[in-house]
Amino acid sequence: MEEQNQPLSSRISTVVPATPRDEENDTCHLSCTDMMMKLHYIKAIYFFTSEAAQGFLSAHELKKPMFPLLDLYTKISGRIRRSESGRPFIKCNDAGVRIVESHFDMTLKEWLRQNGFGVEGVVHDHVLGPDLGFSPLVFVKFTWFKCGGLCVGLSWSHILGDAFSAFNFIIMWSKALSGHVPPKSLHVPNSIKPSPSSNYTIYMKKVTVIEEQWLATSDTKVVTQSFYVTSKQLEHLVKATSNENNKVSCFEVLSALLWKYIANIRQGSETKVVTICTHGNGRRENEFPSNNSLVLSIVEANVEVEKSDIQDLVRLIGEKKIVGNYHLMEKLEEENGWKEDFVVYGANLTFVDLEQANIYGVKLNGQKPIVANCAFHGVGDKGVVLVLPTSQEDNEDESKRRMITVSLPEKELDQLKDKLEEEWGITSYMQLFDDDQKHN
Incomplete structure (x- = not known):
């Protein structure tokens, strides 16, 4: 192969x-x-x-x-x-x-x-x-x-x-x-870091790098796989975790589901605190590249996550996020500089909300890709979960589908794959493609 x-x-x-x-x-x-x-x-x-x-x-x-x-x-x-x-x-x-x-x-x-x-x-x-x-x-x-x-x-x-x-x-x-003339300049976005509600600094993990390369060393093999969530599966999950007075996002529901499953696989207290990565609203295509819109928060569970109802975890993610204090990070930099190396994604279990990303905005000859995907490289061994759209078509059924791209230690990812398929019928894109071929 x-x-x-x-x-x-x-x-x-x-x-x-x-x-x-x-x-x-x-x-x-x-x-x-x-x-x-x-x-x-x-x-x-x-x-x-x-x-x-x-x-x-x-x-x-x-x-x-x-x-x-x-x-x-x-x-x-x-x-x-x-x-x-x-x-x-x-x-x-x-x-x-x-x-x-x-x-x-x-x-x-x-x-x-x-x-x-x-x-x-x-x-x-x-x-x-x-x-x-x-x-x-x-x-x-x-x-x-x-x-x-x-x-x-x-x-x-x-x-x-x-x-x-x-x-x-x-x-x-x-x-x-395709012939469109680029703008004369790019808009420089303003920093939208929110006012923090606590003295919590951004959760990072100190690491060593590979020789002089900007990549963390690791004794654990972290692998990546994508899973496809159909509109019916997602609709069922959302209905099971929300009501008229408590509207939830697909990101919150899928993050809660994987949080519970990964906690069950690990059987330890390390998954009681997770990082939530969101992005500021109002992003424009003609913006200068920036990290200023990143918002990093933590959610801490005071219960056994693996035994909790998904609905309770959804509520924690939606209502109990503690936003990192960027001012403390800047103060830390002033005192110590960046003489040490850190990872953010995977320093603890991290969930990244990319639901609103226009990943299907790329076109060749007027046509969108048959599929687009994204993964993060250089993540820590606690793992990262990205929640992505499957298309940007004006189709209600399409808007209710999601792709989940997961990076975890290899053994944990194999167990997660089994749990998602057995309990919810959620499969990897590769499996879905093979099944389509059998029917064609």
Whole structure:
């Protein structure tokens, strides 16, 4: 199977901004929130049929709109530097974004049947370092299949901005590809960090990194798998956990379900506290990449989570979140700097709300991907759960579907997979695809 996953050919090139900057170049200051995310990476994939990819037989046409686009996204073409104090910043030196081209001797359906909808193989596996001055912050990978299908894979350093920022960059690229003129400038979003209600600082875990790379070492193998929740399954879950006076979101329901199951698998007190990651409202596609809209909270259960009703856990997530005190984080930075390395996602069990993300806003020849997905790389061994939409169509049935992308230690993920299928009939995308093939 590994031999079949090897590309027939692979090539790496660089795209730089169309307009050279002056000799002085600009620098981009990294905020406290940016620094918290420096060991994390966002991986997004978009699978297109041969009809959608028609006419894009090489990377040449796909790369062309990226040159002027990078005039807007100045910092993603830059490279990490360190000040005299050792604090990182981004030098906007037009070093560029890496482009990877690969071709596989299998059809898109064969790939999906064999690999599911994971990011491995169709997103470049990049991390920053060991030589930060030469490490690209972004890789875009174009993977062609022998049927003419195409996958666009994005590897985005989280220090640049959150998942919404990453998705918006690829959306802007696809619009430029179709002939839309990019805006003259990008809106710089304001920080919307809420006033904290306690002295709780953001939950992070101190880690060591692999040599000089910005990636945490780990003795535990963390793997990722996506699960598909149908409209009927989701409707049943929501009805079982809400009433007219207590409207709940799909994110809250699915997070509560997985919180309970993972607590049952672990059989310990470590899952009594979880991290909830949400994003500010009003995000626009033409915003400059930023982490300023991230809101990190904790939820603490005073009961045995594995024995609790899902409805009670939903209520905790919806009503008992304690927002992190960003002012305390900034004070901590002033006192100690960033001389140590930390992870946020997976420092304890983390749930990330991406329900409102326009991950299906990318189009080729006017067509959306048949499926899009996202995963986080560099997460801690306590695990991360992403809740994503399955499409953005104006269809009531479609709006009630969700994808859950879960990163957990391998043994725990296998047990979770069994629990979801046995008790709710929730399967992985790979299983769903295999079942579809049997009926066709």
